[in-house]
Amino acid sequence: MIKKQYRKKEFYNQLAQGKHLLKKKEFKLAFYHFENAHILGQKNTYRHTLSHFWMLVVGLKTQNLKEISGQIIRIIASIIITPFWVPTGNSGGANISAIKSIPLRKELEKFF
Structure with a gap:
């Protein structure tokens, strides 16, 4: 239970770092933090979907059509599939x- 609490706190920390970097237009590094948030939050439907939303924002800002379409599909899938299964x-x-x-x-192992 304690690791889950730390994992949730770190999820929001990674999300905040990604948003900060997004404002500075440091898209690659922002995306990396959103990926970390995804890994940390993917067992919770809301957090899983939220991390994909922010990845979609990066895709839109960088006009990356592969990322945009991939994230739209993943947002829908995260809402439907998360309660049943996620790939660790x-x-x-x-x-x-x-x-x-x-x-x-490596930097996320301590949260699991």
């Missing part, structure tokens, strides 16, 4: 299969 460690970007499990990033 998946960073959530359109450059990775939505169903592929990936080893956790």
Whole structure:
């Protein structure tokens, strides 16, 4: 239970960092933090969907059609599928299969 609380807190921390970097137009680094948020929040429908929303924002700001279409699909899927199954460690970007499990990033391991 304690790790879940820290994971939730870190989710919002990563989200805040991503938003801050987005305002500074540091899109790659912002996206990295949104990916971290995705990994941390993907077992919760709201947080999972929220992380995909912010990835969509990056896609829109950078006019990346692959990311935009990938995130729209992932937003819908996160609402429907999250209660049943999520691929552990998946960073959530359109450059990775939505169903592929990936080893956790080293900096996030302590939250699981």
